[in-house]
Amino acid sequence: MEIALFFGGALISWIITHAYYRRSSKIAPDWALPLIAKLPDTPPTKERLLELVQEYLGKGEVKVNDPTGHIACPECANSAEHFEQKVFGDERHTVVVTSCPACGWSQTDEV
Ligand SMILES: [Zn+2]
DSSP: OHHHHHHHHHHHHHHHHHHHHHHHHHTOOGGGHHHHHHSOSSOOOHHHHHHHHHHHHHTTSSOOOTTTOOSBOTTTOOBGGGOEEEEEEOSSOEEEEEEOTTTOOEEEEEO
16 A cells, blocks of 8 residues: 555656656746757666766766776765875785775775
């Protein structure tokens, strides 16, 4: 029963959002119409969203930080380009400490 209510609620909120989107797109300026035309009529599936993310990453416009795997700070969303890294280790172990200079978040990875 709860699951039916959950999906019913999700459907209702999607319908309301869709109706507002349709209404607002009628008063959009001309330059925005090609962008709005690209928007899908139905919500994309999880698989399609993952495909879009993979496509975007494949273009090389987004750099994934190595070794954390982040594209931005998980605390303050600062770009991973600004991360600071320190490498420690000996001949058997190497540890990379990645930190965000904006908020102090840090992660330690053994590589
Ligand atoms: Zn941060």
